[in-house]
Amino acid sequence: MRLEHKRSRLVFHVKNLKLEWAIEPRYWRNPLIAVAGLFLLPLLIYSRPDYMTLLTTANIYAAIAIPLSWQMAGTGRLNFGPQFFVGIGGFTAALLSIHWGWGPWQTLGIVILTAACFGILISPLTVLAQGLYFSLITLVLPLIFLEITFVFADVFKGEAGLSGVINLINLGKIRITFLAACYISLVLMIIYLFIVDKIMRSRIGLYAAAINDDEVVAETCGLKIGRWKMICFVITSMMIAVGGWFFAHYYGTFAGTTYLPLNFMIKILLIVLIGGRGEIYGSIVGAYFVAFLEQALTALGPVHHIIFPLILLAMLFVLPEGLYGIYRRHKYREYYPTMRVRKRSI
Amino acid sequence: MxxxxxxxxxxxxxxxxxxxxxxxxxxxxxxxxxxxxxxxxxxxxxxxxxxxxxxxxxxxxxxxxxxxxxxxxxxxxxISRTFQIPRPFPDLTALANVGVGVLCGKERPDKSYGDSLLDASHFLEFVGLFSKRNVLAKDLSLFELRLLELARALATTPxxxxxxxxxxxxxxxxxxxxxxxxxxxxxxxxxxxxxxxxxxxxxxxxxxxxxxxxxxxxxxxxxxxxxxxxxxxxxxxxxxxxx
Missing domain, CATH: 3.40.50.300 (P-loop containing nucleotide triphosphate hydrolases)
Known part of the structure; x- marks a missing residue:
């Protein structure tokens, strides 16, 4: 029996048998290894529920950022209001759960449906509103929603938020419950990763890239841009709303003041921008980075509210292509979308 | 007419x-x-x-x-057209640029993504850009961009x-x-x-x-x-x- 290492594979010689094991030479690019690592991580910190919550939050941040980065490419526009759909998902789940006593798996379908309805209502904006106007409208939408939660305080409970939402999962022991919730969030994120990755590598991904690069030319090539932008917007809105559903059931409460204001939006947008624009794997790196940085800075006291965005902004200047960009700077062949805010022109 | x-x-x-x-x-x-x-x-x-x-x-x-x-x-x-100032999809490779034309042009049922890229490489070969198929469009020269636009216009089968x-x-x-x-x-x-x-x-x-x-x-x-x-x-x- 002999073991031999050739350039990209291990070769086992057992008597007359020759077995080969291909090594992914760029192991850091092998998603399976990374996913296995993510699955092992919660087990390592099993005894610390606070870290577990941190991981769960990071996973959900990533689960919001992954569809968002697809949406940014697929509609060719910067959406400044992803938290609008987080709010819709969260409030739908919370209201259903409180008033009708529905469990998380019963509310999930209704959450997705509600988000789809709102997505279809708003999706014409992706065709009508150009460049900055789309960003402005999407920026204002969640703030209007926040106002609504204050005005109709008897329904949405304004400042205090809705409480008494049925928990996501309850397995008796608190640590096991936290672990299970963490794995649910991880599975949600990985499902999103898988779906969006497959889509970005298919023809729909090519359409998204073409729309992001130049809508006018894409339409000249026969692409029905209106249809594809609306489809992309609706699907990603549904995916983002599930993030809100998770928050509502995980914490048992849902308050508009936590998720709808701008600081939550900034976090999500920075995850997308720091991870690498339009790069879904980068979103995960960005989400973990932002979540851990936020946690680490809370030790500094109230100052961290200022320092946190400052560090992130500095990073955007130093690393305009994000953390993933360090590695991707020399990767030439792969599609790397540039974010542009532009007017429609001939 | x-x-x-x-x-x-x-x-x-x-x-x-x-x-x-x-x-x-x-x-x-x-x-x-x-x-x-x-x-x-x-x-x-x-x-x-x-x-x-x-x-x-x-x-x-x-x-x-x-x-x-x-x-x-x-x-x-x-009807397909080229632009006076070439307008490729700058962040896509030359092959993907033409692939958009193949996929979005005249409707052809049962055309997979791989098939269309194969078709696209045929059009690239036709205009003589096949060797640049993996180059991003923003890195091509003016002449190559015009060839690319021609290939993309042809790919929609006009x-x-x-x-x-x-x-x-x-x-x-x-x-x-x-x-x-x-x-x-x-x-x-x-x-x-x-x-x-x-x-x-x-x-x-x-x-x-x-x-x-x-x-x-x-x-x-x-x-x-x-x-x-x-x-x-x-x-x-x-x-x-x-x-």
Missing amino acids: LLKIENLTKRFGGVLAVNDVTLSIAEDEIVGLIGPNGAGKTTVMNLISGYYKVDSGRIEFKGIDIQNARPSTVCRLG KLIMLDEVMAGLNPGEASRAIKLVRKVVEEYRVTVFWIEHVMKVVMEATERVIVLHYGKNIASGPPKEIVNNPEIIEIYLGEKIA
């Missing part, structure tokens, strides 16, 4: 960009469109391909009215291909290669070519019929030899006798 334009008029505010233009293009023709700057040549092209709303008049392609149709509809009917100043900014060697390529396109794909061009030498060499626009009006139409000897056109556009 493949393309018929009747009494086409387009105004931008007070400017009459296209004024009562009537023209027609038969199948398998190479038609040149010339005229001084601001004569409305590109506007005519934008009106045909559906970017601008037509004020009045009608455009008919293969017997179907296409005025005010969406650009994507016009493309799927079989009947009529509209070229907007292909020769602008090319050196003589590249220009003669481009003329040869357009000829090859006509031979192999049997497309009709509608060609806006400023370089009179190219117009003389490559086109079979020339239409002259002046202040949004078409003032003459005929074989290039006749056009360049027309004293009125010499006065308004050419400036001096060419041939």
Whole structure:
């Protein structure tokens, strides 16, 4: 029996048998290894529920950022209001759960449906509103929603938020419950990763890239841009709303003041921008980075509210292509979308 | 008649960009469109391909009215175009650029993503850019961009291909290669070519019929030899006798 290492594979010689094991030479690019690592991580910190919550939050941040980065490419526009759909998902789940006593798996379908309805209502904006106007409208939408939660305080409970939402999962022991919730969030994120990755590598991904690069030319090539932008917007809105559903059931409460204001939006947008624009794997790196940085800075006291965005902004200047960009700077062949805010022109 | 334009008029505010233009293009023709700057040549092209709303008049392609149709509809009917300033998808590779044309052009059922990229590489090979298939479009030179645009326009399987100043900014060697390529396109794909061009030498060499626009009006139409000897056109556009 002999073991031999050739350039990209291990070769086992057992008597007359020759077995080969291909090594992914760029192991850091092998998603399976990374996913296995993510699955092992919660087990390592099993005894610390606070870290577990941190991981769960990071996973959900990533689960919001992954569809968002697809949406940014697929509609060719910067959406400044992803938290609008987080709010819709969260409030739908919370209201259903409180008033009708529905469990998380019963509310999930209704959450997705509600988000789809709102997505279809708003999706014409992706065709009508150009460049900055789309960003402005999407920026204002969640703030209007926040106002609504204050005005109709008897329904949405304004400042205090809705409480008494049925928990996501309850397995008796608190640590096991936290672990299970963490794995649910991880599975949600990985499902999103898988779906969006497959889509970005298919023809729909090519359409998204073409729309992001130049809508006018894409339409000249026969692409029905209106249809594809609306489809992309609706699907990603549904995916983002599930993030809100998770928050509502995980914490048992849902308050508009936590998720709808701008600081939550900034976090999500920075995850997308720091991870690498339009790069879904980068979103995960960005989400973990932002979540851990936020946690680490809370030790500094109230100052961290200022320092946190400052560090992130500095990073955007130093690393305009994000953390993933360090590695991707020399990767030439792969599609790397540039974010542009532009007017429609001939 | 493949393309018929009747009494086409387009105004931008007070400017009459296209004024009562009537023209027609038969199948398998190479038609040149010339005229001084601001004569409305590109506007005519934008009106045909559906970017601008037509004020009045009608455009008919293969017997179907296409005025005010969406650009994507016009493309799927079989009209494709190139742009005066090349507009590739800058962050896509050359292959993916042409792949967009293959996938989005005329509807072909059962076409997978891989198949379409194979088709795209055929078109790239045809224009001679196959070796640059993995280069991002923003890194290509001007000439290569024009070839890429031509490949992308061909990939949508058009009947009529509209070229907007292909020769602008090319050196003589590249220009003669481009003329040869357009000829090859006509031979192999049997497309009709509608060609806006400023370089009179190219117009003389490559086109079979020339239409002259002046202040949004078409003032003459005929074989290039006749056009360049027309004293009125010499006065308004050419400036001096060419041939």
